[in-house]
Amino acid sequence: MTRVGRWLASPSGRRRTWGAGAAAWGLLAEAAAEAHGRIPLWLDRPFSIAPGLGLDTDYASVAGLVVETSGLLHEAGLARGDVLAIVKAHNVDVIALAQAAARLGAVPALIAPEFDPDTIRALLDRLGGPLTVADDAAIIRHGLASPGLTRRLISVDGSAAGGTELDQYRGHRVPPAAPRADHELVALTHTSGTTGVPKLISHTGASLAGQSLVQVLGGRLLLGRRDVIATCLTTAHARTLSGLATVAALGLPHLAMVDPDPVSAGPLMARHRPTLIETFPNVFTRWEAFAEGPAAPLANVRIFLSTFDAAHPRTIHKMLASSRRRLPVYAQAYAQSETGAIALSFRFSRRHVGDARHVGWPILAFNRVRLVDPSTGAALRRPGRTGTIEVRGPGLFGGYRAEPGRTAEGWHDGWWRTGDLGSRRIDGAIRLQGRAVDAVAAIPDYLAWEDIVLERLEELDELVILDDPAGHPAVVATTRDNRPLDPDRWAEATADIPGLGHPRILRWDQLPTTATWKVRRPALRDQLFPTPRTAPATPPAPLGDDRLTQPGPQPTRLPRRL
Structure with missing residues (x-):
């Protein structure tokens, strides 16, 4: 820091x-x-x-x-x-x-x-x-x-x-x-x-203040008396607690929503015309359905802020395109409840979003980040290498209640282990690759491939790639208005991802989600495959390896433009 x-x-x-x-x-x-x-x-x-x-x-x-x-x-x-x-x-x-x-x-x-x-x-x-x-x-x-x-x-x-x-x-x-x-x-x-x-x-009071730091300062720099803030957050979440300092510091009108359903949220935003909206990435994805509708509820927004998880490129593009302001910005905060914001990035283009897994620069969130090999704990200093993300910063929490052993396990030489995998670009930006516990053996960069398929198929609301019990990729999707998915369109969109069969289609309310409406992948895996998982036939590439693919029948490299 x-x-x-x-x-x-x-x-x-x-x-x-x-x-x-x-x-x-x-x-x-x-x-x-x-x-x-x-x-x-x-x-x-x-x-x-x-x-x-x-x-x-x-x-x-x-x-x-x-x-x-x-x-x-x-x-x-x-x-x-x-x-x-x-x-x-x-x-x-x-x-x-x-x-x-x-x-x-x-x-x-x-x-x-x-x-x-x-x-x-x-x-x-x-x-x-x-x-x-x-x-x-x-x-x-x-x-x-x-x-x-x-x-x-x-x-x-x-x-x-x-x-x-x-x-x-x-x-x-x-x-x-x-x-x-x-x-x-x-x-x-x-x-x-x-x-x-x-x-x-x-x-603690200090940790909540540390998690509020970037929000308060950003609000003071970017917002004025004519601005209106809108939020759609779950009220059992740490972000809702740290956000109180922002409200108290700025004193701006506030539309505080807790229901992400477009039927409820759309008319409220059309009425109050917020200039800043903060919610979780999956909520923005659900709001794509009304973003460009006749009521234009997002037309006055100049700052879209998503927090905790990386957003899909298609979602970022849709949000920016829905605004009628001259230069809208999509701000993405990569964060965890234990740390607050870890890194922050900004996107301005309505046409080309790029790889949304690049979640930004830790220095913008007043943090320091390092990548380590999870097997040895050694720091990975060369850009492009994949490792476990560890963080230091002002918002670090005070430990897990009644679990001192688990708290101690999370610390590594004064750094907090996030459990996320990622890499660092040469300019210091962090690229998020996913949770270690959610790794898909056949598709190491599964989050990026989910982004690609979602961008190719606008009828999808959500897409999740998992390992099945044999270690093969399995796919779950939700569709807009629960419409059937055309098999031919799916086959065309996934032709460069070998081994990816037709997805299981679920309704959104059938997906197990977290307090931030993010899909709980292990719970979804257990829901689909209640039997114990077996070890995959082909082990994943060693962490620290620069390759995105592995030998054998693996997907091709990621396209240059996501």
């Missing part, structure tokens, strides 16, 4: 440059309201904990709700240092509940309700049976009222068996704020759980 980056992420640097965004995490909503007044906030779902606020509200009202809710939670028995588990449908009121807990000095733990009951129970057990806030749907589905699972169960929207209604605690005094210090644990989120029970990620 650069000296400038260290200063900007320090408490004194934040106070000078971030304004209200430098407040303690539990006080960010109040700081934003005090600094900027009634910042408009538009929702796609009403708050479960305050439906009377409606869909058109403001941050001053939300700040008041946070203060009031902190009183309710205090009366329910939540005290400084306690953990509050929040298990409810994605909505901005999840963040209001988390802020209310943090205002008391408690630690909110945000848990996505999509997990199966056994996973939810394992996470609650790892949290020590905490006081838990949930909605009736989660209480019933996961059996949260079971004896011993929680210290106390509170329902936000009803009176499910075993849950006490949150409204029962109204009318009591609100205690003074007592937020935790920067070096202390302030919140918990979780990983996607692609390889088992998700890991609980510990965030």
Whole structure:
């Protein structure tokens, strides 16, 4: 991390440059309201904990709700240092509940309700049976009222068996704020759980500030008072927590969506005409269907921001082409919940996107990245060599909750192991090749080939290449409006990828996805092939080898233009 980056992420640097965004995490909503007044906030779902606020509200009202809710939670028995588990449908009121807990000095733990009951129970057990806030749907589905699972169960929207209604605690005094210090644990989120029970990620005030750094500074440089921000993020995700500092610092009108369905998102964006949109790459892919429609909901956008995963070139092209601004930009942040943004890239051309697996430059995210051979741990210094990506930076998390051994395994000589494979270009940019656990033996650069096929077949919404139990490539696809896929068009589009048979066509809702709507490849593999996998007949090329293909019946080299 650069000296400038260290200063900007320090408490004194934040106070000078971030304004209200430098407040303690539990006080960010109040700081934003005090600094900027009634910042408009538009929702796609009403708050479960305050439906009377409606869909058109403001941050001053939300700040008041946070203060009031902190009183309710205090009366329910939540005290400084306690953990509050929040298990409810994605909505901005999840963040209001988390802020209310943090205002008391408690630690909110945000848990996505999509997990199966056994996973939810394992996470609650790892949290020590905490006081838990949930909605009736989660209480019933996961059996949260079971004896011993929680210290106390509170329902936000009803009176499910075993849950006490949150409204029962109204009318009591609100205690003074007592937020935790920067070096202390302030919140918990979780990983996607692609390889088992998700890991609980510990965030300190300093780590969340470090993850907010590039967003706050970018917003100050690129956005003005006439801009409108739109987001479509899941509210159990680390990015939603770090984004609060950005809102507090900038004080701009905000369309906060949690439903990526084009039927819901399209009309809202057509109404509010955002100038910056942030969501996950797979959501942008789903929005291709209305990007160039008659309502032109994206016409006013000048900054498209996707985070955590690499976007498909076709998606980047469609988004840029949908804007009527003179010079729109697609900003792509490669990130993980444990680190925040690792690298950042920008694309401006409406015609030629290039290889979207080039995810940018770490220095733009105030990070340092190195590549190592996973077998020896030796640094790979020559550009073009493939290895495991390791990172240092201001947003590194505080460890995995109740798993010190796993936390220690992730560190390597002071660098954090991301588990991703990639290479470095001669100009320092990082090229992402995929997760080590998702490797496809016959197609080492499987992510790039997915991009190529998606660009050739616009009727596809998503494409996933996996290993079958014998180590041969298998393909799963979803199509726009669930239409059948023409076998001849598929054969023509994949003629230069030997061994790639016709895909299995699924609906989008049949794909197992993470909190960022990214396909959980190991879970999808288990869904399709429940029997144990066998070792592939042809081992993959050794890491560090510059080749993209292997001997035998392998796909040809990637086309020059992706």
